[in-house]
Amino acid sequence: MGQWHHTGCVLCAQNCGLKVWVENGQMTKVLPDKENPRSQGYACRKGLSVLYHQYPKGRLTHPLKRVNTRFEPLSWDQALTEIAGKMKAVVGESGPRSLAYMGGSSQGGHMEAGFGLGLLRGMGSQYYYSSAGQEFSGHWWVTGRVFGKQYNIAIPDEHRSQMLVAWGWNGIESHQMPRAPKVLKDISKDPGRLLVVVDPRKSETAAIANIHLALRPGTDALLMKAMIAMILDKGWEATDYLKDRLKDWEAVRPWFREFDAEAALRVCGLTPDTVLHLCRLMTTQKWSVHPDLGIYMGRHSTLNSYFLHILGAVCGIFQTPGGNMIPPMVMPMGFHADERNPKTWKNRGHGHAPGGGRVLSPQP
Numbered sequence: 174m175g176q177w178h179h180t181g182c183v184l185c186a187q188n189c190g191l192k193v194w195v196e197n198g199q200m201t202k203v204l205p206d207k208e209n210p211r212s213q214g215y216a217c218r219k220g221l222s223v224l225y226h227q228y229p230k231g232r233l234t235h236p237l238k239r240v241n242t243r244f245e246p247l248s249w250d251q252a253l254t255e256i257a258g259k260m261k262a263v264v265g266e267s268g269p270r271s272l273a274y275m276g277g278s279s280q281g282g283h284m285e286a287g288f289g290l291g292l293l294r295g296m297g298s299q300y301y302y303s304s305a306g307q308e309f310s311g312h313w314w315v316t317g318r319v320f321g322k323q324y325n326i327a328i329p330d331e332h333r334s335q336m337l338v339a340w341g342w343n344g345i346e347s348h349q350m351p352r353a354p355k356v357l358k359d360i361s362k363d364p365g366r367l368l369v370v371v372d373p374r375k376s377e378t379a380a381i382a383n384i385h386l387a388l389r390p391g392t393d394a395l396l397m398k399a400m401i402a403m404i405l406d407k408g409w410e411a412t413d414y415l416k417d418r419l420k421d422w423e424a425v426r427p428w429f430r431e432f433d434a435e436a437a438l439r440v441c442g443l444t445p446d447t448v449l450h451l452c453r454l455m456t457t458q459k460w461s462v463h464p465d466l467g468i469y470m471g472r473h474s475t476l477n478s479y480f481l482h483i484l485g486a487v488c489g490i491f492q493t494p495g496g497n498m499i500p501p502m503v504m505p506m507g508f509h510a511d512e513r514n515p516k517t518w519k520n521r522g523h524g525h526a527p528g529g530g531r532v533l534s535p536q537p
Contacts, residue, residue: 341467411489459495
């Protein structure tokens, strides 16, 4: 006799609720969970295809050990004992720099991060590798400089935002928030709210946006600098916010004086009136920004992230309801790794410092 169980999808960081029918110890049917308070009955095709991922042909069901050219089965106890013994021997002989952990990223692997990082630190190593180290390292580095810790990523408080800015993010297809397609469509249809997309391509999200800035590819940082300069030139900045919450703002402000914003916008392929209108909205509305790989992996990616933080700060959106908030966490998936600290390890091959604790190479 089968039974329904409530669980969550692990195929992305949103963990949408699922109901699974389990019969004879095996899942046979999957539905979205309407009782889940986070996803409220929404699940994408990945979650609804969990049976395919759970029971693929050729799936390993027990440990295998390579013996010469063959793989032979062995018990879990034997496997764990042998692995632990070899790890201790390697660290004992060559030191903790000989050990690295790979995994624990946001797509299907984040549940293991606490255990993996705990093991890594327990054995004295700092070498952590994941796919996220390739995608977000520059953004983490900037976050560490701006907010003090590289894992203090400020995420959009979209439910209280009057305007959501999707910068380099196609949320209809690449969700990254609960029920993203429905939330984005609801924002775009709400007469009291706005969905803004900054993307060279008319993506699925841009197609439903209230405002779409189709900038020239690779000019995001130039557009941000122009917008900051225009806001400061008009005197629209959040003066009290800058005074009360920012340190060294007066050292940064001169970078944007006497900047030819109109010439910059011609390079971006945008008209001054369109951009000025968005600047005015950003200084009069509660807005949040959701950046993605168009920023993180595009041209001048680290500068993109820095200017985007400055733009948000000039408008006073960080740690402000309806803006971008630093969420609480049980444990960050990574750790602060400031390269100015002599205790921070760098990659042995190219000397790069990690971002968010992740070393910037896919291989140790």
